[in-house]
Amino acid sequence: MKIALAQLNFTVGDIKANSDKIITAIEGAKHSGADIVIFPEFAISGTPAYGLLTKTTFLTLCEEAVERIADSCHGIAAIVGTPYLTAEGPISAAAYIDTNGNIEYIGKRYVTARREMGYIVGSSVGSQTIHLCGKTLKVVVGDDLSRMDDIDEEIDIIISVNARRYGKGILSRRFDKMSRLAFAEGKTLILVNQVGGSGDIVYDGTSGILNSDGKLVMLLKSFSEDMQIFDTEAVNEPFDVPFTTYNDRTRMLYEAACLGLHDYFQKNGYTKACVGLSGGIDSAVVACLAVGALGKENVRVLLMPSPFTPNESVEDAKQLAENLGVEYSVLPIIEAYNAMVGTLQPVIGGTEFDATEENIQTRIRTTMLMALQNKTGYMLLNSSNKSENALGWCTLYGDTAGTFSPTGDLYKGEIYDLARYINATYNEVIPDNIIDKEPSSELRPNQKDSDSMPHYEIIDAILFRMIEKKQHREEIINAGYDSAVVEKIHRMVMENEKKRYQFPPVLRLSPCAFGHEWLMPLVNHYCD
Numbered sequence: 001m002k003i004a005l006a007q008l009n010f011t012v013g014d015i016k017a018n019s020d021k022i023i024t025a026i027e028g029a030k031h032s033g034a035d036i037v038i039f040p041e042f043a044i045s046g047t048p049a050y051g052l053l054t055k056t057t058f059l060t061l062c063e064e065a066v067e068r069i070a071d072s073c074h075g076i077a078a079i080v081g082t083p084y085l086t087a088e089g090p091i092s093a094a095a096y097i098d099t100n101g102n103i104e105y106i107g108k109r110y111v112t113a114r115r116e117m118g119y120i121v122g123s124s125v126g127s128q129t130i131h132l133c134g135k136t137l138k139v140v141v142g143d144d145l146s147r148m149d150d151i152d153e154e155i156d157i158i159i160s161v162n163a164r165r166y167g168k169g170i171l172s173r174r175f176d177k178m179s180r181l182a183f184a185e186g187k188t189l190i191l192v193n194q195v196g197g198s199g200d201i202v203y204d205g206t207s208g209i210l211n212s213d214g215k216l217v218m219l220l221k222s223f224s225e226d227m228q229i230f231d232t233e234a235v236n237e238p239f240d241v242p243f244t245t246y247n248d249r250t251r252m253l254y255e256a257a258c259l260g261l262h263d264y265f266q267k268n269g270y271t272k273a274c275v276g277l278s279g280g281i282d283s284a285v286v287a288c289l290a291v292g293a294l295g296k297e298n299v300r301v302l303l304m305p306s307p308f309t310p311n312e313s314v315e316d317a318k319q320l321a322e323n324l325g326v327e328y329s330v331l332p333i334i335e336a337y338n339a340m341v342g343t344l345q346p347v348i349g350g351t352e353f354d355a356t357e358e359n360i361q362t363r364i365r366t367t368m369l370m371a372l373q374n375k376t377g378y379m380l381l382n383s384s385n386k387s388e389n390a391l392g393w394c395t396l397y398g399d400t401a402g403t404f405s406p407t408g409d410l411y412k413g414e415i416y417d418l419a420r421y422i423n424a425t426y427n428e429v430i431p432d433n434i435i436d437k438e439p440s441s442e443l444r445p446n447q448k449d450s451d452s453m454p455h456y457e458i459i460d461a462i463l464f465r466m467i468e469k470k471q472h473r474e475e476i477i478n479a480g481y482d483s484a485v486v487e488k489i490h491r492m493v494m495e496n497e498k499k500r501y502q503f504p505p506v507l508r509l510s511p512c513a514f515g516h517e518w519l520m521p522l523v524n525h526y527c528d
Helices: 015-031 050-054 056-070 142-147 170-185 246-268 281-294 311-324 334-343 355-376 386-391 412-425 432-436 456-467 473-478 483-495
Strands: 002-007 036-038 077-086 089-097 103-107 128-132 135-141 157-162 188-193 195-198 201-204 208-210 216-219 226-231 272-276 299-303 327-330 378-380
Touching: 002 015, 002 188, 015 036, 015 056, 015 077, 015 226, 050 056, 056 077, 056 089, 056 103, 077 103, 077 157, 089 135, 103 128, 103 135, 135 142, 142 157, 142 170, 157 170, 170 188, 170 208, 195 246, 201 246, 216 226, 246 281, 246 412, 272 281, 272 355, 281 299, 281 311, 281 412, 281 432, 299 311, 299 355, 311 327, 311 432, 334 355, 355 378, 386 412, 386 456, 386 483, 412 432, 412 456, 456 473, 456 483, 473 483
Parallel strands: 002 036, 036 077, 135 157, 157 188, 272 299, 272 378, 299 327
Antiparallel strands: 002 226, 077 089, 089 103, 128 135, 188 208, 195 201, 208 216
């Protein structure tokens, strides 16, 4: 039997375009001699569809699309992920279309993702068995795969249609679980996953097939559309999971960020992006991602030195813009800053220089970048990172603004990792000075981030344990970290939830993103 795996990039709500793409893939699979073609979960609707899944008209259009697709399936079978309205409510289903065009819906029993809870219900009937070409196939939807055990001996192949998002470290764990299941059950296991950016989520694809020994025998591309055919009668040599090194993880972070950014713009109808380039590491990496995702001709940067910006930072930013080949303008904010501070003298006159004057600078810069966006359509990209977002080292309505944040879920150390990867891969485009200089917001004379906190290596390690690992402060202190530093960081994280509620959309690249896996009450007196 020949099985086609169709890993395609779908758009939420564009049912006709998604259906057209599915039908084209079915025709291609037919010409390649496939007996069945498999598409991922929610292929017809795109995902996450959130409140669209509660609309009867939306679900009806999806059902009509399945019927249209079935008309193209004579001579080939297909499994297509789609939402489906049942008497219990909307479910995530796999529409099995046989070679005569008959349709059977196979539901997902367990709803475990927050992005689906409240919008779909669990199906009362889960995975189902189908027979094709003398083989017995078990079709499973979504996370039901992780609940499977004691599979009937008659089953030859388990087919999982899924929509599993990308996150650092998730891929290795995903294939480890799949390998254990395939080996324990002694079955061939097929996973077909969504691929593409969808709002603040990016799906990695990386669909694959494991043999009954739990070894990979086919692996589709990551972060790209792909379609391959698996012949069950051929000799399929096993191989090891290829993305296990630290360098692989950084490469995949880059590819995920570029795909998420590209699809966020393309699927929203945006074409051009602007970045405020400071001469620092964060905006440098975001500018590189923008060029990688959108092309240099669609990126414009503004350099906006304040009275406290060293000339070296301006020159570094110029050099980066020239290396990238993007259009740039140098627009000093000194006069605007002095005018704003002067106008405020009746209010702030006679007080010490503090965060007030610092925040004025970032808000002036955002005003200028938003003016560029409004006048020319260059959508503003946010240049934040997870370390600063966690601590509240950011200015509301200043450097927290933007249409989209491709790096806001990456710790400061990971920003440096990306910078080094970009330079190693793309001919040293980021000047060494940007990577080597000590981090500074440059909002006051001779300011360094380490003036008030430890270096980011320590901050990131504590934050990772606190956020990703969910460790209590005592556990972190017992691991050897300074108690005063841990207590201070914990206090800053907890006190700044109100800022994170007002962030732009942040691309989720970790297993624990703010606002999703990490979400604290906006009013909170818990202090343990």
